[in-house]
Amino acid sequence: MAITIQIPPPLREQTGGRAEVEVSGATVQAALADLIRQYPGTATKIFDNGQIRPYINVFVNDEDIRYLDELNTQLTDGVVVALIPAVAGG
């Protein structure tokens, strides 16, 4: 199952500059695990003690997983998972 994970600029140093990574997985948890398998440096940028860092939001096709099924949110072929951290500057 092909899932696209969109990588925000602050995490791209851990993905070799890639803005999108193709992964597989039936849930958000599994998809992120596959991302971490491919790019281990992303693990601590995204997770802290097994929880997604509180300033990073995860959207599945532009829907926040916190009102879907959190990390257990089911994914279907072709969906886009976006990692969106808060933007600080200004």
Add this chain to the structure above:
Amino acid sequence: MIDTPSLERYSRQMRFPPLGKAGQEKLLAARVTLCGCGALGTVLANILVRAGVGFLRVIDRDFVEPSNLQRQVLFDESDVANNLPKAEAAAAKLRQINSTVTIEPIVADINRTNIEDFCQGADLILDGSDNFEIRYLINDVAIKHNIPWVYGGAVGSQGMTMTIIPGQTPCLRCVFEAAPAPGETGTCETAGVLAPAVQIVASYQATEAIKLLTGHSAAINRELLILDVWENTQRRVKIAPLAGRKGACPCCAQRNFAWLDGEHGTQTTALCGRNAVQVSHRVQGKLDFAELARVLQHSGTVTYNKFLLKFHLVENGSPYEFTIFEDGRAIIKGTDEPEKARTLYAKYVGH
């Protein structure tokens, strides 16, 4: 009743059907507090003063520096040469643009002890800041006193904005539960910023302000707008269902104003006779020195061990030495001014 000739300068926006003369009169009667007058803030102030917002309070703690001129639209070389505070330099420029509006510049460090005074009587609060400490303070004040506000942020070529109407939309803490720990996300000093990214974000914020101040809250953006001017992307992700987070939002659902109450945030202590200031920033967990060093190495020299990280920086010819501890606390040598130390901390270590 306002006479028609004095409204002539606003004729083009009054001809925009949703505004009209009635909308213009609402703008002329409106009071806005602008927190921060850098890249976002100068664009916001420029648009709102030209639009005829009646009263604008502009608060900023910094002075105009050469590196501001690339994107901070109200400032010029003479402001740098005269070493003017941003709030004063902006006010002088804004009064030349529109002498009929009232500008109140305040040169101050926004913190939990003064922000409620600064926002008192405001119809709207605008985020022109560059750090999450001020944004969570604004969010606390806005929810507590039922004042709408508009968040904007930009780094690199990317930016985002959302509009908060207490009781109607998610608040900042519904969407972003906690501030990034120091060093965990880029700042404009460490990651750079393109002027168009930050100016577009501010232009969206200003549009939201005009809608809110003229009674068109039905037209506001109720999603999180995210754009990247380099990658040619713009998206709106859905956040409306997060409102209150089913009672779990500590701010808008539980009315726990943690930043305003001092549970989170920064405190400074001048270390007498040492030309140094201690910045105590409360973080959850410990800092990741390897990650912070990676970010800071672009701006100066960095060394660290298990216990502390040292960062040497030269800014505008002045040397500074940061000693940063795992709990987020820092001692900044090279200044005895708490405001300067907080500015340096926010710029390089971030929030």
